[in-house]
Amino acid sequence: QNVELKVEGLKKYFPVKRGIKSVLKREPPRFVRAVDGISFEIRKQQIFALVGESGCGKTTTGKLIMKLIEPTEGRIFLRGKDVSHLKSKDEVLKYRKTVQMIYQDPFSSINPRFRVYDVLEEPLIIHGVGDSRSEREELIHRALELVRLTPPDEFVSRFPHMLSGGQRQRVAIARAIILNPEFVVADEPVSMLDVSIRAEILELMRKLRNDLGLTYLYITHDLSTARYFSDWIGVMYLGRIIEMGEVDRVIDNPLHPYTKALLEAVPEPDPERKDIIKMLPIKGEVPSAINIPPGCRFHPRCIHAKEGLCNVKHPETVEFERNHYVECHLAGSV
Numbered sequence: 001q002n003v004e005l006k007v008e009g010l011k012k013y014f015p016v017k018r019g020i021k022s023v024l025k026r027e028p029p030r031f032v033r034a035v036d037g038i039s040f041e042i043r044k045q046q047i048f049a050l051v052g053e054s055g056c057g058k059t060t061t062g063k064l065i066m067k068l069i070e071p072t073e074g075r076i077f078l079r080g081k082d083v084s085h086l087k088s089k090d091e092v093l094k095y096r097k098t099v100q101m102i103y104q105d106p107f108s109s110i111n112p113r114f115r116v117y118d119v120l121e122e123p124l125i126i127h128g129v130g131d132s133r134s135e136r137e138e139l140i141h142r143a144l145e146l147v148r149l150t151p152p153d154e155f156v157s158r159f160p161h162m163l164s165g166g167q168r169q170r171v172a173i174a175r176a177i178i179l180n181p182e183f184v185v186a187d188e189p190v191s192m193l194d195v196s197i198r199a200e201i202l203e204l205m206r207k208l209r210n211d212l213g214l215t216y217l218y219i220t221h222d223l224s225t226a227r228y229f230s231d232w233i234g235v236m237y238l239g240r241i242i243e244m245g246e247v248d249r250v251i252d253n254p255l256h257p258y259t260k261a262l263l264e265a266v267p268e269p270d271p272e273r274k275d276i277i278k279m280l281p282i283k284g285e286v287p288s289a290i291n292i293p294p295g296c297r298f299h300p301r302c303i304h305a306k307e308g309l310c311n312v313k314h315p316e317t318v319e320f321e322r323n324h325y326v327e328c329h330l331a332g333s334v
């Protein structure tokens with residue numbers, strides 16, 4: 001069904017550094033279970049939002065897909081090809097040409113000493129695209145036009161400090177698309193921008209999806225932009241996707257108590273406010289990913305938790321309705 005990216009049972013555990021006492025006591029090694037067995041598919045030209053609080057594993061998932069880190073377990077397929085463990089540098093380089101990333105911070109993701117021209121020429125040189133300077137210049141101009149930094153001549157010689165936050169993020173997007181990728185991981189691409197220009201940048205990214213046939217993994221803590229921008233949503237909690245489905249199904253009929261709490265926490269858009277998520281209307285803090293609670297990992301915070309069930313048995317993921325999956329023993333009745 002035109003599946004662009006498929007992730008199967010993906011895990012990433014980071015070892016916790018042990019103190020000398022722990023080594024002497026021969027305590028078993030401990031791990032941060034950042035991503036703890038997630039599976040999902042993204043179809044061609046779909047925008048899939050991975051939503052959750054910080055520390056839930058969404059950025060680690062993005063890094064795994066970008067091949068910036070290796071998975072502990074599980075597999076990643078790009079257009080049916082297993083890319084979980086690329087061996088040679090050549091393979092990684094080839095992969096990075098088709099899978100690109102847009103980072104959260106347009107201020108630090110662009111070298112401040114590079115002019116816009118150099119920022120955009122660098123990936124072309126690394127990947128050997130464009131035989132001559134004039135060919136590369138043409139590609140750079142086209143990329144700037146695509147992100148609507150026009151006329152391109154006005155922008156190529158500017159340094160990043162001569163651009164606004166929104167313009168810098170447009171340059172970062174131009175750099176991501178200049179190699180003509182098929183898949184883009186966008187990690188909080190608008191959360192550091194002024195509220196007034198967030199919709200503009202997301203609108204631009206959507207237009208590029210349509211015009212260039214891109215597919216996105218959109219990583220965000222902000223359900224309101226996920227709702228506006230994406231086709232599918234996966235809600236992450238402590239390394240698991242606890243609810244996933246078509247955006248309208250998840251937003252209009254949330255099944256998991258955590259998704260419901262996140263939705264209740266989304267404030268009305270208010271340009272005066274910098275914080276997006278209010279205090280969640282659920283009890284306690286997110287537990288550490290080193291000591292994940294047994295049973296349903298959300299049970300210590302869940303107001304519906306059932307003693308003898310939720311605290312002992314891990315809920316399997318079920319397709320509750322068409323294109324709507326959930327991981328909760330009591331889905332549909334809470």
Ligand code: SF4
Nearest residue numbers: 296299302310328329
């Ligand atoms: Fe709450 Fe139990 Fe569902 Fe977990 S499985 S979310 S504890 S009701």
